[in-house]
Amino acid sequence: ATLKLSHVRPQDTAIDVDATRFADQVSAATDGEIKVKIFPASALGDYTVVQERVGLGAIDMAVQPPASGADKRFQLVYMPYLVKNWDDAERVFAKGSPMRDVVSELYAKQNIRVLGAWPVYFGGIALNQEVPNAADPTADKGAKLRVPPIKTFQLTADNIGFIGSPLPFSEAFTAVQTGVVDGVMGSGAEGYYASFRDVTKYYLPLNTHFEMWYLLINEEIYSELDEEQQAALNAAAEQFESARWETARGDQARNEKLLEEAGATILPVSDEQINKTAEIVRKQVWPEVINDIGAGWATDVLDRVMK
Amino acid sequence: MIEIALLAFAVLVILLTLGVPLPYCFGAGLMVMTLVGEATMRGMMLWGFSQLTNPVLLAIPLFVFAGTIMSVSGIAGSLLNFVNVFVGRVRGGLGVVASISCAIIGAISGSGLTGVAAIGPLLIPEMEAKGYPRAYATALIANSSILGLLIPPSVTMIVYGWVTDTSILACFLATLGPGLLIMFNFSIVNLVVSRKFPLILDQKLPFDKLMREAGKRTFNALPALLMPVIILGGIYGGIMTPTEAAAVAVIYALPVGFMIYRGLTWKTLLESGKESATAVGSILIMILFSLMLSQIYVLEGIPQALVDSIFAITENKVVLLILINLFLFGIGMVVNDITAIILTAPLLLPLMSALGVSPIQFAAIMGVNTAMGGVTPPYASILYLGARIGKVKFTEVVKPAMMLILFGYIPVVVLVSVWPDLSEFLPGLFGY
Amino acid sequence: MERLFRYVLTALISLVALFQFVQVLTRYIFELPVMGLEEMAVIPTIWLYILGSVNASREDTQIRANVLEIFLKTDRSRAVLLAISDLISIIVSVWMTLWAWKYFSYALRVWKETPTLYIPTFTYESALFIGLVLMTLFTAWHFWRNIAFLLGWRKTPDHPVDDDYPETPEVQEFQVLSDAHEESKR
Ligand code: NA
Numbered sequence: 026a027t028l029k030l031s032h033v034r035p036q037d038t039a040i041d042v043d044a045t046r047f048a049d050q051v052s053a054a055t056d057g058e059i060k061v062k063i064f065p066a067s068a069l070g071d072y073t074v075v076q077e078r079v080g081l082g083a084i085d086m087a088v089q090p091p092a093s094g095a096d097k098r099f100q101l102v103y104m105p106y107l108v109k110n111w112d113d114a115e116r117v118f119a120k121g122s123p124m125r126d127v128v129s130e131l132y133a134k135q136n137i138r139v140l141g142a143w144p145v146y147f148g149g150i151a152l153n154q155e156v157p158n159a160a161d162p163t164a165d166k167g168a169k170l171r172v173p174p175i176k177t178f179q180l181t182a183d184n185i186g187f188i189g190s191p192l193p194f195s196e197a198f199t200a201v202q203t204g205v206v207d208g209v210m211g212s213g214a215e216g217y218y219a220s221f222r223d224v225t226k227y228y229l230p231l232n233t234h235f236e237m238w239y240l241l242i243n244e245e246i247y248s249e250l251d252e253e254q255q256a257a258l259n260a261a262a263e264q265f266e267s268a269r270w271e272t273a274r275g276d277q278a279r280n281e282k283l284l285e286e287a288g289a290t291i292l293p294v295s296d297e298q299i300n301k302t303a304e305i306v307r308k309q310v311w312p313e314v315i316n317d318i319g320a321g322w323a324t325d326v327l328d329r330v331m332k
Numbered sequence: 333m334i335e336i337a338l339l340a341f342a343v344l345v346i347l348l349t350l351g352v353p354l355p356y357c358f359g360a361g362l363m364v365m366t367l368v369g370e371a372t373m374r375g376m377m378l379w380g381f382s383q384l385t386n387p388v389l390l391a392i393p394l395f396v397f398a399g400t401i402m403s404v405s406g407i408a409g410s411l412l413n414f415v416n417v418f419v420g421r422v423r424g425g426l427g428v429v430a431s432i433s434c435a436i437i438g439a440i441s442g443s444g445l446t447g448v449a450a451i452g453p454l455l456i457p458e459m460e461a462k463g464y465p466r467a468y469a470t471a472l473i474a475n476s477s478i479l480g481l482l483i484p485p486s487v488t489m490i491v492y493g494w495v496t497d498t499s500i501l502a503c504f505l506a507t508l509g510p511g512l513l514i515m516f517n518f519s520i521v522n523l524v525v526s527r528k529f530p531l532i533l534d535q536k537l538p539f540d541k542l543m544r545e546a547g548k549r550t551f552n553a554l555p556a557l558l559m560p561v562i563i564l565g566g567i568y569g570g571i572m573t574p575t576e577a578a579a580v581a582v583i584y585a586l587p588v589g590f591m592i593y594r595g596l597t598w599k600t601l602l603e604s605g606k607e608s609a610t611a612v613g614s615i616l617i618m619i620l621f622s623l624m625l626s627q628i629y630v631l632e633g634i635p636q637a638l639v640d641s642i643f644a645i646t647e648n649k650v651v652l653l654i655l656i657n658l659f660l661f662g663i664g665m666v667v668n669d670i671t672a673i674i675l676t677a678p679l680l681l682p683l684m685s686a687l688g689v690s691p692i693q694f695a696a697i698m699g700v701n702t703a704m705g706g707v708t709p710p711y712a713s714i715l716y717l718g719a720r721i722g723k724v725k726f727t728e729v730v731k732p733a734m735m736l737i738l739f740g741y742i743p744v745v746v747l748v749s750v751w752p753d754l755s756e757f758l759p760g761l762f763g764y
Numbered sequence: 765m766e767r768l769f770r771y772v773l774t775a776l777i778s779l780v781a782l783f784q785f786v787q788v789l790t791r792y793i794f795e796l797p798v799m800g801l802e803e804m805a806v807i808p809t810i811w812l813y814i815l816g817s818v819n820a821s822r823e824d825t826q827i828r829a830n831v832l833e834i835f836l837k838t839d840r841s842r843a844v845l846l847a848i849s850d851l852i853s854i855i856v857s858v859w860m861t862l863w864a865w866k867y868f869s870y871a872l873r874v875w876k877e878t879p880t881l882y883i884p885t886f887t888y889e890s891a892l893f894i895g896l897v898l899m900t901l902f903t904a905w906h907f908w909r910n911i912a913f914l915l916g917w918r919k920t921p922d923h924p925v926d927d928d929y930p931e932t933p934e935v936q937e938f939q940v941l942s943d944a945h946e947e948s949k950r
């Protein structure tokens with residue numbers, strides 16, 4: 026059988042390389058019985074639609090961020106400043122963690138199985154002009170940031186001294202390039218290098234959120250495979266994930282370097298500033314989001330996850 | 333699977349020839365792919381529909397609506413007077429006025445129909461009175477009306493940018509150079525052709541009178557001339573996205589139409605609203621089903637297979653560019669601009685990038701070819717509208733129209749293919 | 765019906781323009797982007813597209829290449845061609861409506877919500893099925909009118925064609941452009 030796997034980045038990017046290796050391993054382990062065909066660059070639709078299509082079995086697999094359209098509890102995964110650094114992230118998001126169980130349960134309700142994950146980066150802010158005190162969350166900067174049309178990002182931007190402008194990804198580049206907005210939030214160095222490098226003059230690595238992509242497969246399609254094939258998929262997924270944890274930090278640093286080479290200045294951000302920002306966001310943004318997605322469920326999960 | 337894809341395409345073309353509406357032609361293609369082939373429709377409606385929520389598409393109805401309101405509001409008179417004061421007194425100048433005025437209207441409207449609709453009713457009778465044959469005047473204005481699609485904003489470039497994932501602002505700029513060149517060509521061709529017409533010329537004004545007149549007419553035309561400034565300045569100056577600019581254009585056009593030029597009435601507003609909405613509805617339902625078909629093609633790997641099988645025949649860039657231009661010319665003869673782009677852009681783009689043609693240059697190649705389709709019979713919407721407005725039988729307009737296409741338009745089509753800078757220079761200035 | 769579509773479609777397109785206009789105002793003049801404005805705007809936008817298309821089916825101005833029609837010279841032969849194309853359209857339209865129904869019931873079952881205001885997306889996802897049903901019905905109505913003309917039950921063809929002034933759907937759709945100046949002369 027040939028499994029179609031969708032991801033959101035262009036060919037030859039880190040995820041594309043890793044996904045291709047995953048495909049090769051699966052094919053080798055099953056003597057070519059299972060082939061994984063990769064569709065890069067959101068060729069099959071943006072991740073929200075692809076998630077639904079995987080749920081329906083129209084697309085077999087995907088590796089991408091969770092979409093909260095069908096279940097707003099997915100917003101919990103995006104909670105800004107849920108983790109502040111890589112050590113936190115590895116503890117909270119790793120395989121076998123309470124967080125992974127929660128995410129798997131949520132996906133299971135969409136008829137989707139989580140095979141593994143791919144830690145991407147910590148988010149930051151790309152700016153197309155100099156903004157004084159950019160890293161100080163208490164300074165009113167008066168700068169407009171394009172944020173993804175998701176409540177958590179809008180609230181975060183507004184509460185740390187920026188003006189959040191929700192714009193869909195399709196309009197984001199044009200908006201920054203022409204100066205409709207002064208910068209972008211919602212992605213990390215890798216994302217900005219891929220899509221915004223020509224317009225990024227400053228990059229602020231504020232660790233706004235931790236981006237985690239999940240390797241997904243439609244539940245029925247998975248259960249139709251025989252045990253050996255399932256084992257092959259799981260083994261390859263395991264390697265896909267553990268290899269990435271090894272390289273993720275370095276990859277983030279590499280992408281910041283690439284941004285710098287493309288002409289951007291990386292703004293210095295101290296741990297203290299990150300802590301201060303996190304404190305504000307947790308106090309101002311979290312209650313609202315927790316309320317939206319169901320206070321009982323969310324606080325319970327957060328308690329378990331943050332332990 | 334490529335055989336079934338070709339079968340689907342053949343069925344599509346047959347139904348299209350029978351006059352089946354395009355959305356159903358694409359639907360029939362989908363039926364072939366899923367009922368004869370092994371593709372699945374599962375989740376396809378969901379996917380296609382989600383594409384429609386892209387706000388970029390909203391610029392289409394809004395630019396069409398703004399252009400229609402401006403056109404019925406009677407701005408044309410003031411624009412004509414404005415352009416006329418500068419070139420109207422030269423021999424053959426009135427024809428140049430036609431071309432330039434259509435270009436200005438083109439900078440307001442996103443559609444190819446608006447120029448002839450706005451300028452035609454006033455200028456055709458005047459040109460006839462001054463000695464131009466009526467059929468020639470009609471053909472000239474109808475041909476110049478195409479500039480609406482080449483001078484930004486442009487509905488076809490929005491569609492192209494959207495289906496090929498190219499920056500719409502870059503696409504807008506890609507056809508601007510060719511558009512201005514076509515305007516220039518039409519003016520030259522007109523000056524040459526009109527030498528054999530028995531023209532009556534306006535008297536030359538003394539300089540001081542001319543200046544006073546120019547000032548007065550500029551003032552009258554100002555509200556109309558401001559519109560492109562707001563739209564393009566707003567977009568390229570970083571104040572608005574194209575969609576927002578289109579909306580601002582609509583909101584701006586309302587008081588200008590109602591209160592300044594006064595051609596806009598409740599009746600024409602309602603009519604314009606309904607017709608713009610209907611136009612966009614019929615465009616988007618077609619796009620919806622065409623997208624589903626090309627998505628199935630992508631899932632089955634058809635575009636790449638197509639490129640491979642074409643390259644198996646020849647990899648010669650010149651030969652392929654000539655063939656593609658001929659192909660687009662043929663497509664343009666039988667369908668309108670947007671349909672032509674929807675039909676061919678997703679299939680041709682992989683081929684073009686394999687040939688080393690940039691998506692921006694290809695935007696211009698597609699742009700000039702498909703826009704020309706509006707005046708090439710048998711399916712020639714802009715020419716038909718021109719005939720109706722000029723009250724000249726279609727058969728009479730065809731001959732002068734073909735002459736203008738041959739000497740004014742075709743040279744630019746050739747240039748766009750062989751000279752990348754013509755389309756890439758302006759976008760390059762803006763960093764695309 | 766004509767009046768209904770006139771008012772509804774103009775209201776929708778104006779509303780959509782207004783939403784975008786407010787977006788610009790709040791973002792640049794008041795520097796206070798309204799959260800979720802574009803989520804609200806999606807609803808009239810999608811209904812504008814779908815009802816616009818329904819009206820195109822009603823007026824029989826869906827985009828088509830009436831190439832063959834131009835070469836046919838009698839009303840009768842044209843009516844035959846139109847009836848054939850209508851019949852094919854109906855078959856395809858019914859098939860697509862069935863798939864749209866599956867989507868409709870899926871959207872109803874999953875009941876997705878928008879990311880900031882949590883507006884149910886069913887408010888606009890339901891449009892496709894409803895629109896396709898109406899399009900199918902209007903196509904059937906035109907099919908009936910062509911058949912009635914062929915059987916001699918109607919005196920005038922559904923689609924009179926003028927050889928001196930041929931038309932395409934776009935030209936028909938933008939009647940207002942060619943009519944406006946007639947109006948002003950009167
Ligand atoms: Na234009």
Ligand code: NA
Pocket residue numbers: 664665666667704705706707708709710711712713
């Ligand atoms: Na044509």
